[in-house]
Amino acid sequence: MEAVIKVGGSLLGDPPSLRALCRCLEEVAENYRVLIVPGGGGFADMVRHYDRLYGLPAPASHRMAILAMDQYGLLLNSLMPKSFTTYSLRAACRARDGRPPILLPSRLMFLKDPLENSWRVTSDSIAAYIAVEAKARKLILAKDVDGIFTGDPKSQGDAKLIKELSASELQEKVKQSCVDEFLPIILREKGLNCYVVNGRHPDRVVSLLRGEYAVCTRILPA
DSSP: OOEEEEEOGGGGGOHHHHHHHHHHHHHHTTTSOEEEEEOOHHHHHHHHHHHHHHTOOHHHHHHHHHHHHHHHHHHHHHHOTTOEEESOHHHHHHOOSSOOEEEOOHHHHHHHOOSOSSTTOOHHHHHHHHHHHTTOSEEEEEESSSSOBSSOTTTOTTOOBOOEEEHHHHHHHGGGSSSOTTHHHHHHHHTOOEEEEETTOHHHHHHHHHTOOOSEEEEEOO
16 A cells, blocks of 8 residues: 545635545546545534533544544545445455545444544544554645644744654644644554645645655654
């Protein structure tokens, strides 16, 4: 498996960009073995809302948020006519007909329950876990920002893009970043290379698959 690509829920609010990324992923699947993992987006935000309202037990909100990923996966499938959805990681990894597999993660995650049940774990860490299980060479997180910055690029004009950092360095600043708190732990423990890239620029995703330079943040597992 060349890469697990997580399509971030933050792209849901930008239909033209999300559609363009989906078209790109269908094209690259003809030449690269990729596995698509959906984010949670607004579907998971609704879970957060009701968690705050009712004070849900952590296992309940964790599973509800994973089901939100399934919902987003079905939406992505509707935008990619050549793709197929599956609950089976084995089936996703065996796909070799140029049709990009979209893994609906609920059954896998419910069966194994391998990660901490808390909001420290989101689709970022779940995608990382899946990348490890799929023996993917890299994890690509397609979000609505260019990567990880020294500050919040949306409110701090002097924030600079960090082109490369280690998982240990990320853990020190993860609360100010666009990834979840548990991600650097998985990357470090499992030795997984991760790239945070702007999904509004599909060409950057293609460059990463080709092993070429792209505007992004590379997270080293060290």
